[in-house]
Amino acid sequence: MVVGFVLLILGLIMMVTPGPGLLFIFFGLSILALEIEWARELNKQGMQGLERIVAKIKSIFRKK
Numbered sequence: 001m002v003v004g005f006v007l008l009i010l011g012l013i014m015m016v017t018p019g020p021g022l023l024f025i026f027f028g029l030s031i032l033a034l035e036i037e038w039a040r041e042l043n044k045q046g047m048q049g050l051e052r053i054v055a056k057i058k059s060i061f062r063k064k
Contacts, residue, residue: 004031004039 011024026046032039 001032001035004028004034007031 005028007024008028011021011026011028013019014021014024026043029039029043029046033043
């Protein structure tokens with residue numbers, strides 16, 4: 001659980017500094033989701049949002 005919080009905090013710091021902030025936030029939430037309900041819900045919402053974005057990008061490329 002400590003590793004998840006550390007990755008989450010590092011990801012938040014990297015959002016304003018150079019680095020893969022979103023990736024660290026995703027990994028941190030994924031680790032926290034194993035034990036904490038609110039992290040599980042945030043992770044699920046993030047995955048659904050990512051699936052919508054990927055579907056939209058795929059539909060754009062299919063039109064061309």
